[in-house]
Amino acid sequence: MRRDTQVLHGYQYQIDKTGASSLPVFMSSTFIHESTTNMNEYLYSRVKNPTREAVEQTVAMLEEASRGFGFSSGMAAIATVMEVFEPGSHIISTADLFGGSIRLFTNITKRHGLEFDFVDTGDIAAIEAKIKPTTKGIYLESPSNPMAHVTDIKAVCETVKGRGIIVLVDNTVMSPYFQNPISLGADIVIHSGTKYLSGHSDALAGFAVLNDQALIEKLEFLHTSIGATLSPMDAFLVSRGIKTLALRVEKAEQNAMKIANWLQNHPRIKSVNYTGLPTHPGHNIMKQQSRGFGSLMSFEVDSETTARNIVERTKIIKYAESLGCVNSLITLPVLATHVDVPENERTARGITNSLVRFSVGIENAEDLMEDLEQAMG
Numbered sequence: 001m002r003r004d005t006q007v008l009h010g011y012q013y014q015i016d017k018t019g020a021s022s023l024p025v026f027m028s029s030t031f032i033h034e035s036t037t038n039m040n041e042y043l044y045s046r047v048k049n050p051t052r053e054a055v056e057q058t059v060a061m062l063e064e065a066s067r068g069f070g071f072s073s074g075m076a077a078i079a080t081v082m083e084v085f086e087p088g089s090h091i092i093s094t095a096d097l098f099g100g101s102i103r104l105f106t107n108i109t110k111r112h113g114l115e116f117d118f119v120d121t122g123d124i125a126a127i128e129a130k131i132k133p134t135t136k137g138i139y140l141e142s143p144s145n146p147m148a149h150v151t152d153i154k155a156v157c158e159t160v161k162g163r164g165i166i167v168l169v170d171n172t173v174m175s176p177y178f179q180n181p182i183s184l185g186a187d188i189v190i191h192s193g194t195k196y197l198s199g200h201s202d203a204l205a206g207f208a209v210l211n212d213q214a215l216i217e218k219l220e221f222l223h224t225s226i227g228a229t230l231s232p233m234d235a236f237l238v239s240r241g242i243k244t245l246a247l248r249v250e251k252a253e254q255n256a257m258k259i260a261n262w263l264q265n266h267p268r269i270k271s272v273n274y275t276g277l278p279t280h281p282g283h284n285i286m287k288q289q290s291r292g293f294g295s296l297m298s299f300e301v302d303s304e305t306t307a308r309n310i311v312e313r314t315k316i317i318k319y320a321e322s323l324g325c326v327n328s329l330i331t332l333p334v335l336a337t338h339v340d341v342p343e344n345e346r347t348a349r350g351i352t353n354s355l356v357r358f359s360v361g362i363e364n365a366e367d368l369m370e371d372l373e374q375a376m377g
């Protein structure tokens with residue numbers, strides 16, 4: 001089955017016997033047992049819910065994993081997954097990480113006895129240099145957000161193979177349609193289902209998918225015990241969103257490519273961070289490890305005033321957090337995702353006051369460019 005068919009028909013829903021063509025929403029916290037010897041496998045919805053299960057298996061299938069876990073948000077997925085590590089574990093992470101993950105790791109996960117090193121994971125030697133006997137995990141985002149740094153996922157996995165190190169990839173920015181880290185050797189793939197998977201800014205969701213049986217059992221225990229699980233209604237919205245994943249991400253990517261090329265030659269633009277541009281340093285690795293470049297970019301404008309004008313004056317493009325939904329969203333990382341990252345650290349990573357992040361939607365590309373043009377003045 002090809003990927004655009006797979007998003008619609010890949011997971012055959014088994015539980016419902018009515019023939020419903022859309023996923024039923026099981027709004028039930030508990031499930032009735034037949035008898036003490038014939039207990040209901042669905043027990044209680046924190047443990048297992050049929051609507052959530054269908055979506056978990058869909059995301060797992062799309063990521064070439066055998067098992068998926070649905071969480072109440074992307075952050076809930078990340079926080080729960082990090083509990084697989086014992087206190088004292090050392091984790092090497094991509095430096096240009098989603099702001100919420102940095103906040104979680106440095107303020108909360110650290111208190112559970114985990115130690116972090118943030119490096120440019122695009123540089124294998126930089127990872128090697130940080131590996132020590134207590135290193136138990138490598139946490140990656142590629143391309144990163146907002147700077148679009150690319151990590152060679154396969155090379156990282158090969159480097160740490162057989163050393164007892166778990167490779168985790170937050171694949172939110174690419175969606176499973178464009179990139180499958182497990183096929184490149186990663187152990188756990190994480191998604192904020194709030195973004196491309198649901199795609200319409202109407203649900204909060206997170207996923208973790210994997211193949212390793214011992215890790216599956218650990219995560220199953222954590223998922224149920226911590227209880228930050230995906231609600232049936234949000235699970236339904238994600239399942240509905242996934243049906244059009246192929247159409248949405250392909251159109252958004254076509255738009256992103258046109259807009260990145262246009263921005264690159266615009267007098268008010270200093271630089272464009274988009275992996276689809278052949279001049280991007282990670283472009284060739286992207287061509288090897290992904291089937292596309294996605295639709296998230298950032299660009300540096302000539303001044304902070306221009307950056308503020310853009311987010312305040314665009315009309316079609318909305319000034320809002322989040323990414324990966326049908327409509328275009330624009331934001332200033334310094335005021336949003338990276339507001340908790342100290343300024344010197346931010347600037348060192350290129351996240352300046354004149355950096356704009358743009359999640360390109362599925363509108364007409366000409367309308368989006370005209371909107372940006374009038375906003376920049």
Ligand SMILES: *Cc1c(COP(=O)(O)O)cnc(C)c1O
Nearest residue numbers: 073074075098170172192194205
């Ligand atoms: C949004 C996002 C998250 C967090 O997901 P929520 O659903 O908002 O909790 C994690 N990683 C990345 C890359 C994201 O963009």
